[in-house]
Amino acid sequence: GENVEQHPSTLSVQEGDSAVIKCTYSDSASNYFPWYKQELGKGPQLIIDIRSNVGEKKDQRIAVTLNKTAKHFSLHITETQPEDSAVYFCAASSNTGFQKLVFGTGTRLLVSP
Amino acid sequence: DVKVTQSSRYLVKRTGEKVFLECVQDMDHENMFWYRQDPGLGLRLIYFSYDVKMKEKGDIPEGYSVSREKKERFSLILESASTNQTSMYLCASRPTHGEQFFGPGTRLTVL
Numbered sequence: 001g002e003n004v005e006q007h008p009s010t011l012s013v014q015e016g017d018s019a020v021i022k023c024t025y026s027d028s029a030s031n032y033f034p035w036y037k038q039e040l041g042k043g044p045q046l047i048i049d050i051r052s053n054v055g056e057k058k059d060q061r062i063a064v065t066l067n068k069t070a071k072h073f074s075l076h077i078t079e080t081q082p083e084d085s086a087v088y089f090c091a092a093s094s095n096t097g098f099q100k101l102v103f104g105t106g107t108r109l110l111v112s113p
Numbered sequence: 114d115v116k117v118t119q120s121s122r123y124l125v126k127r128t129g130e131k132v133f134l135e136c137v138q139d140m141d142h143e144n145m146f147w148y149r150q151d152p153g154l155g156l157r158l159i160y161f162s163y164d165v166k167m168k169e170k171g172d173i174p175e176g177y178s179v180s181r182e183k184k185e186r187f188s189l190i191l192e193s194a195s196t197n198q199t200s201m202y203l204c205a206s207r208p209t210h211g212e213q214f215f216g217p218g219t220r221l222t223v224l
Contacts, residue, residue, distance in 0.1 A: 009153070034213070043117070043203055043215030044156070089155060098163060100171070101213060103148075105155035 002027040004092050006104025013080050014112055021107045023090035024072040030092040033073045034101070035064060038087045047088075048075070080111045116140070117206050117216035125222045132191040134219050136204030143209050145187035147171075147179060150201040150218070162187055194223045 003026040013019050025033075031052035036044035050057045050064045050073065057064050061080075066073040077084055087108050091101040120135035138145065144163050148156040148171075158171030160179040168179050176198060180188045187206075191198055199222050207213040 006155070036215075041217070043205075043217045045215070046212050049212075098161075098169070100158060100161065102158075103156040105153060 002030055002092055002094065002102040004090060004102050004104045006090050006107060008107060009105065010108045010110070012110045012112065015080060015082060017080055017111075019077045019080050019084070019109055019111075021075045021088055021090070021109070022072060023074070023092075023104050024070075025092040025102075026071065027092070027094055028068075028071065029094040032093045032099070033064070033066060034091050035075050036089045036091065036103075038089065038106075040086075044089055077109075080109075082111050082113055085109055085111045117204055117214050119202075119204050119216040119219050121219050122217065123220050123222075125224065126191075126194050127224055128195060130191075130194050130223075132194045132221065132223075134189040134191075134202055134204075134221070136187045136189070136206075136216055137185050138187075138204075138206035138214070139185065140206065140208070140214075141184065142206040142214075143184075144207045145181065146205040146207070146213070147177075147187065147189045148203045148205065149173070150203055156203065159189065194221075196223050199223045 006023045034049035037047045038044040061078045063076045087106045090104040093099045093101045117138045146161045147159040162168045162181040178190045202219045204216040
């Protein structure tokens with residue numbers, strides 16, 4: 001089955017810096033890669049996603065890149081703000097059979113003012 | 114707005130008790146999921162359901178069961194709670210093709 005690895009587990013940046021979180025996946029049939037943000041006391045919320053027919057997707061300060069050959073994808077946050085502080089999860093799912101999301105272990109991002 | 118609600122935010126139970134965690138979604142989604150979240154382990158799938166009365170084991174089903182008698186409601190049952198089931202439990206729902214939405218979570222402590 002699919003296995004998703006996520007790094008780093010914690011990331012501390014200064015406000016205004018960029019942050020990058022990386023994930024690798026094992027199943028070459030995976031074709032959907034969402035990123036979730038979990039704020040303290042809340043459930044994860046989808047912030048951006050990408051499908052395997054696209055190499056990059058941007059939404060304001062957030063971007064995701066996908067390298068299908070290397071089987072890795074990354075979340076990029078530019079001009080970080082304190083409200084970006086949260087736990088971020090990557091996930092992957094395949095379109096073969098039932099589409100179950102397999103999650104990475106999470107990255108705790110701390111943005112210091 | 115899609116809403117996934119969970120019956121309790123915090124729950125404290127004793128070892129051996131039967132525990133029910135309830136989840137309700139209001140968007141007529143076919144698919145519903147139960148995950149547990151532990152530090153350093155991410156979100157692990159316990160059970161999921163793709164239709165009423167249908168259920169499938171996820172990656173860590175041992176010690177749990179589920180019930181889906183109505184489309185909007187998906188219950189997680191701990192038949193005999195143990196201390197290693199102390200965790201954050203997250204419910205989620207998703208249409209056949211579309212975004213997955215999570216509830217706020219239930220933090221369960223088993224003493």
